[in-house]
Amino acid sequence: MSIFKKLVDIKNWQRTTKTIAIVILAVLALVIVLSAINVSEQDMLNHASDSVKQLIEEEKTSSRKSLTITYDNLGVVSYISFTTSGASAIKESYVGFAGSIYGADQGAGKFAGQMVNYTYRMLGTGENLLHGVKLTLLLTTLSMLIGALMSIFLALGKISENKLISKLSSAYIFFFRGTPLLIQMFVIYFSVPGIFGFSWRSLFSAADPEAVYKGAFIAALIAFSLNAAAYCAEIVRAAIQSIDKGQNEASKALGLSYGQMMRTVIIPQSIRRMIPPLCNEFVMMIKDVSLVFAISLMDITTISKTIMTSEGNYLVFIPALLIYLVITAIFTFIFGKIEKRLSIYE
Amino acid sequence: MSEYQHILSTEHLYKSFGPLEVLKDINLAVKKGEVICIIGPSGAGKSTYLRSLNQLEKITSGKIFIKDELFLHREHNRTIHRVEPDAQKAMLLEMGMVFQRFNLFPHKTVLENVMLAQVLVRKKSKDAAEKLAKEIIERVGLSDKLDVYPSKLSGGQQQRVAIARALAMEPEIMLFDEPTSALDPELVGEVLNVMKGLAKQGMTMLCVTHEMGFAREVADRVVFMADGMILEEGTPKELFDHPTNEKAISFLRSIL
Amino acid sequence: MKKIIALALALAMMLSFAACAAKEAPAEPAAATAAAAAVDMSGVKLMQDGVLTVGMEIGYPPFEDFAEDGTTPIGYDVDFAKALGEKLGVTVNFVNTAWDGIFQGIGVNYDCAISAVTITAERKESMLFSEPYINNYQAVVVTKDFSGKIGSFLDLNNMAIAVQKETTSDHLMSDYVSTSSITATISANEKITTCFTQLENGEVDAVVVDSTVADGYLASNPDKFVKAFQDESEPEQFGVAMAMDNTTLQAAVNEAIAQLTAEGFFESNVAYWFGK
Numbered sequence: 001m002s003i004f005k006k007l008v009d010i011k012n013w014q015r016t017t018k019t020i021a022i023v024i025l026a027v028l029a030l031v032i033v034l035s036a037i038n039v040s041e042q043d044m045l046n047h048a049s050d051s052v053k054q055l056i057e058e059e060k061t062s063s064r065k066s067l068t069i070t071y072d073n074l075g076v077v078s079y080i081s082f083t084t085s086g087a088s089a090i091k092e093s094y095v096g097f098a099g100s101i102y103g104a105d106q107g108a109g110k111f112a113g114q115m116v117n118y119t120y121r122m123l124g125t126g127e128n129l130l131h132g133v134k135l136t137l138l139l140t141t142l143s144m145l146i147g148a149l150m151s152i153f154l155a156l157g158k159i160s161e162n163k164l165i166s167k168l169s170s171a172y173i174f175f176f177r178g179t180p181l182l183i184q185m186f187v188i189y190f191s192v193p194g195i196f197g198f199s200w201r202s203l204f205s206a207a208d209p210e211a212v213y214k215g216a217f218i219a220a221l222i223a224f225s226l227n228a229a230a231y232c233a234e235i236v237r238a239a240i241q242s243i244d245k246g247q248n249e250a251s252k253a254l255g256l257s258y259g260q261m262m263r264t265v266i267i268p269q270s271i272r273r274m275i276p277p278l279c280n281e282f283v284m285m286i287k288d289v290s291l292v293f294a295i296s297l298m299d300i301t302t303i304s305k306t307i308m309t310s311e312g313n314y315l316v317f318i319p320a321l322l323i324y325l326v327i328t329a330i331f332t333f334i335f336g337k338i339e340k341r342l343s344i345y346e
Numbered sequence: 347m348s349e350y351q352h353i354l355s356t357e358h359l360y361k362s363f364g365p366l367e368v369l370k371d372i373n374l375a376v377k378k379g380e381v382i383c384i385i386g387p388s389g390a391g392k393s394t395y396l397r398s399l400n401q402l403e404k405i406t407s408g409k410i411f412i413k414d415e416l417f418l419h420r421e422h423n424r425t426i427h428r429v430e431p432d433a434q435k436a437m438l439l440e441m442g443m444v445f446q447r448f449n450l451f452p453h454k455t456v457l458e459n460v461m462l463a464q465v466l467v468r469k470k471s472k473d474a475a476e477k478l479a480k481e482i483i484e485r486v487g488l489s490d491k492l493d494v495y496p497s498k499l500s501g502g503q504q505q506r507v508a509i510a511r512a513l514a515m516e517p518e519i520m521l522f523d524e525p526t527s528a529l530d531p532e533l534v535g536e537v538l539n540v541m542k543g544l545a546k547q548g549m550t551m552l553c554v555t556h557e558m559g560f561a562r563e564v565a566d567r568v569v570f571m572a573d574g575m576i577l578e579e580g581t582p583k584e585l586f587d588h589p590t591n592e593k594a595i596s597f598l599r600s601i602l
Numbered sequence: 603m604k605k606i607i608a609l610a611l612a613l614a615m616m617l618s619f620a621a622c623a624a625k626e627a628p629a630e631p632a633a634a635t636a637a638a639a640a641v642d643m644s645g646v647k648l649m650q651d652g653v654l655t656v657g658m659e660i661g662y663p664p665f666e667d668f669a670e671d672g673t674t675p676i677g678y679d680v681d682f683a684k685a686l687g688e689k690l691g692v693t694v695n696f697v698n699t700a701w702d703g704i705f706q707g708i709g710v711n712y713d714c715a716i717s718a719v720t721i722t723a724e725r726k727e728s729m730l731f732s733e734p735y736i737n738n739y740q741a742v743v744v745t746k747d748f749s750g751k752i753g754s755f756l757d758l759n760n761m762a763i764a765v766q767k768e769t770t771s772d773h774l775m776s777d778y779v780s781t782s783s784i785t786a787t788i789s790a791n792e793k794i795t796t797c798f799t800q801l802e803n804g805e806v807d808a809v810v811v812d813s814t815v816a817d818g819y820l821a822s823n824p825d826k827f828v829k830a831f832q833d834e835s836e837p838e839q840f841g842v843a844m845a846m847d848n849t850t851l852q853a854a855v856n857e858a859i860a861q862l863t864a865e866g867f868f869e870s871n872v873a874y875w876f877g878k
Contacts, residue, residue, distance in 0.1 A: 064681065064874070068669035083669060085676040086874045089822065121672035190706050199710045206650045212697045212711045246449035249402050250508075253443035254463035254515060255435060264462065269453050296699040296711075306668060309661045309795040345453045345495040 035075040039096040044071065044080040047101050052082045052092050072120035079104065079116040111315070118307055119319040122300050130213050133323060136289045136299050143221055144282055147228025154233035155240060156262065169233070176230030182291045185223040189216065189295045216295045228285060235277045239270035272342040279335035283328050300324065350414040353378045353550055354399070354441075354519055359408035361391070361398055361574075368394050370574040372408070376519070381551045383561035383582075386571035387597055392554040393446075395571070396521050399552075400441045412437045439467070442512030446524040448504045450496040456483065456507050457492040460514045468515065475514075482510045486540050502533030506540055513544075520544065522553040558601065562586055570594045639691025641857045646690075646850045648713050654692045656683050657712035659701040662794060664818035664875045665718040678814075678875040679716045682735060685867055686716075686842075689858035701768060705729060709845030714855070718812065720770045721841040729846055732855040734839030735868065740774055741813040742831040743820070745801060752808075752830040759784040761807040764797035766790070770838055771810040802826060812838070817876040 013021070048056070052067075059067045066086060072079045081093035081104070093104040095113045104113030124132025157169030176184065193199050200215030208214070243266050251261035290301030298306070304320040307313070355375035361368050368391045376382060384392045397403045399410065401418075410418045417437055419427040428434065451459050457479055464475035483489055486506040496504050505525055512520060522541065526534040538560050545551060545564045555561060561568050562582045570578040570585060570593075578591040589595045649655050658679065660666045666677040675696050687694035697712045704715050708729060720738070721731045742752050752758065755778055765771040767790040778784050789806055791797050797809045798819060809816075813832050820827055842855050862868060 066874075068671055068674050068676065070669065070671035072671075081670050085669065086664075086877075091670075117670060117672075127673065186703070190703060193710070201711050209653075209695045212655075212699075212707075215711070244449075246445060246447055247451065250443075250445065250449035250451070252402060253400055253441075253445075254511070255439050255467040256463060260466050264466065265451055269451075294700050294702060296697065296707075298698070303672065305793060306661050307672075309793045310663055310667045312795050312799060314799075346497055 031076055034098055037099045038076065038078060039099060039101055041071050041073070041078070041080070044078065044094060044096055044101060045069075047080075047094055048082055049092060055082070055084070070117065072117050072125070074116055074120055074125075077112070077116050079113050079120070081113070081117070114313065114315055115319055118304070118316045119323070121307065122303050122319060122323055124298075124303075128210065130210070130217050131298050132300055132303055133327070135217075135292070135297060136286060136327070139217070139220060139224060139289050139292070139299075140282060140285045143224035143228050144232075144278075144285060146221075146225040148232050148236075148278065150225070150229035151232030151236050152267070154229055155236035158233065158237055159241065173230045173233050176227050177234070181223065181227050181288055182294060184227055185220060185291060185295060188223045188226075189219040192219075213297060216292070216297050220292050220295060220297060224285065224288075228281070231281050232278065235274050235281065236270070238277075239273040240266055242273055243269050272339060275335055275339040275342065279332060282331055282335070286324065286327060286331075350378075352376060352411065353413055354552075355411045355414075356399070357409040357411070359395070359398065359410070360406045361394055361403060362406050368574050369398065369405070372574075372576060374569065374576065376550060376552060378518070378550055379548045380566045381545045381549075381564055382553070382567045382569060383565040384552070384554045384569045384571055385556070385558070385561060385597075390571040391574040392571050393523050396443075396523050396552065396554055399521060400438055400443055402443075412440060439515055440518045441521055442515055442517035442519070443521045444505070444508050444512055444523065444525050446527050448496075448501070448508045448528070450504055450508055450511070452496050455493050455495055456488060456499070459496070459507055460511050463511070464514050479510070479514055482513050483507070485513075485543070486510045487536075500533055501529045502536045505529065505537045509537075509540055509544075519550045519552065522551065522555065524554050524556065526555070526557060556601070558586070558598075570597070572597070640689045640861060641691070641854050643690055643692075643854055646854050647848065648692065648851070650695075652692050653695050654683075654687050654690060654714070655695045655697055655712040657697050657699045657704055657707050657715040658683075658717045659704055660696070660698045662701075662718055662815070665815070678736070678871060679718060681871055681874075682862075682868075683716045685862055685871075686855065686858050689861055690854055705843065708843055709848065713844065713848070713851060715843040718814075718840055719843045720838045722770075725843070730844040730848060730852045731841035732844070732852060733859050734841050735859055735862075736814065736840045736872070738838045738840055739813040740771055740833045740836070740838070741811055741816040741829050743798075743801065743809045743811060743816050743827050744807065744830045746826060746828055748807075748828070748830065754831070755810075755833065756784055757831075758786055758808060758810075760786065762787040762789065762805070764789045764791060764800045764806040764809045766794045766797060766811070767792055769812070771812065775810055798823075798827070814876060821877040 010018075055067055056069075059065065066084045068083050068085070070079070070081045070083070076097070078096040079093065080096070081091060083089065083091045091105070093110075093113050095102045095104045095109055095116065097112075102109045102112075104110050122132050124134045127134075129135065129138055154169045154172060157165045158173065160166045160169070189200065200219050201211045202215075203218060204211035204214050247265055247269065248261065251265050256265070289299045292299055293302035293305070300320055300323055304316045307316045352375040355373075357373055359369055359372040372391075372395055374382075384395070386392055394403055398405045404423075405418070405420055406423055407421050408419075409416060415429070415437075416427060417429055417434070418425070429437065451462065454462060457476065460479035460483060461472070461475040464470045464478065465472060468475075470478075480489070480492070483492065486509055488503060488506055488510070491499060491503065491507075496507065499507065509520075509525075525541070526537050529537065534557065538557060541551070541553070541560070542564055553561075553565075565582050567579060568582050568585045569576055570589075570591065572593045578585060578589060578594045585594070586598065589598055658666050658675065660668055660675050660677075662677075664677055665679045666675060668674065669676045675698075680696070683694050683696070697707075699707055699711070701717070704717060704719075705725070705728070708715055718738075719725075719731075721734060725731070740755075742755070742758065744752070750757070755774070758775075758778075763775055763786050765775050765788060772788075772790050775786065775788050779786055779788060787806075789797070789800060791800070794811060794815060797806070797811065800806045801809050808830070813829070816829050820829060844851050844855070
């Protein structure tokens, strides 16, 4: 509610906020206009050469499907290509922008077309959440949330006066920080089902063609969460132990129990100190997601490698880098905001 | 008078940090309403004694009585007797503590600092806690700072909030551990005034302090500690004007 | 506390969204519609009735690759799998999987692996193979301007060689090096394209690779590479890999392959994908 009030209260916005808002609105308006006037899929299809149109007709009756029509619409720009497979492949492609259609078989048009196609594929547009950017975001956010929650208990366990709990927590942290995430994921995906006699795929309906990928995602989510918990635990522990001993003594003198002290005094103060290292951990994890290629999931890195394999074009890494930078920038910004909000008392 | 003789007393209290013995055979009995100032050179064990009373330090040996009831008895680092946990908690709440470095909760406002333990420990309703908190904050003269975070307050103001926070638990004894030592000289007075006010209202107080003027004016009894022992005690007049112990004489000479 | 609840809600929403979105997603587009089976399928156990789930490392052109839309699998094996499905009277569902671990998934995540899998005695100990559906040889590919002559793998002495990791080519080269038959630097890459890019950039002197893959590359890059040597003495054969206990499926697949051979499917498929 307070956020809403703040947003409405334009008069009291800071100058920079106003500037940013204006720029965002301007860009948004431009995007909407450009998207609105862009050519439709039908127009793009009609733009194909006669030989390709003839091929499309032949394809309808042919038993071997050799023609693939790719239509990638990114709003402002769209891309269409007609490609045949096999040893004698032919390719025809066009880029649509601001109401006109340009050839994309060579020169700048080709570059633009490739960028649109690659970006579209890495964003995982038109596919479910387990592809591309969506997979990266889903896996990192979920495992970071679960991991951070677990890490609080691990950190408290590690600094606990109970020797057994402390040793167990330390052992957990040591194990997950001391072994590679990839191997942990392999163990969870390959070894664990073998030992306990189930398969990740069988967690979902047999009729679901995506069951394999969903199963792999669950396994990856578990591996990433367990791993994140270990790394976050060290961050949380360091933050908790950085809080002045006097806070502990004052709480005791006031009669607060250990749990009350942790919940209301120590952890709220340490959270602010956790934010910057947690942000680092988060950014690292965004990149670690590329490990899921090993269990059949397609994240940004895997998709760009796949494109590299089929097209041998190293330009594919340009949109990949840009996408990673944008994600990282957005999350760094969000974490910065959270940190600022939590520091109001300082 | 009250149903007990001493509100707080210790017998043969010893405390060591490893091989270092910081408290040696401390015997002290406090009557209700009494104001006792503990003075002495640094390293004398004054703070450790105060912190031992409310269990921030574990004593090595000795007995602690609260309202004549044996609260804790330890010999050679082994607990011989201690009261039930619930009773222990209740007895500890009879003591309020004010620290040298204030130790306010920096992420809570002044009002929240004073309300927190009332709600969590005394299980009061928010309204009741707020009402009492506002009263006490007014008593320490900070009614205009209710919603301010501690970092925005001066040292003297912070210490007054810390006193209010301790008072809000309605203790019978207040322990002050060098409450003015971390303050700039011009801020000492406002804190001492609050403490004087408390003394006047009859609060039992145990103050470790370097403020001799305060001790002379307010204390019923002054205790001189050095090397972990109580070397001399008496009324302010006796101790300040006619000290007999040699260490006390040289200490008083050095600071007066 | 409210924040935590809000967070939990958001989480739940994301999860349910994930579930819904996944449900709405159409089945892999590969599916060839089930027609009357030409092969007796009685007693064949599939993971899902009426669907042959095929594990494939989609990223090994021209055997398996994604079309430019990033979702349609294409390639020699894809066409073969579809033809196989038609013969068995089932639809085909492709599961893209990493080459590492592809065999562990057989019988767990998919019914069989059709992914340019070479039939070897070693592999036969842990899985069933169909009859071979294509012959393959180990070949050496060099750049157009390569001046030397290669008559056998021994001529690769003192060269830098790129291979795809964990493939027959990799094992072959490792054998040559470990037995000190030749001294060579082996660069084992995740992807076969990386090998060819290394060759083009001069990082390595030669690529050892399946002849079929080499033919596909040469067909699409005739001005860059040449095949310097092909080891005809030791043909390799690709087969469909199935779980050890799935003999009924093995019999059905073999019957289908026999029928496809008789119909000339493999000849036309080779001509289409390898251009000869």
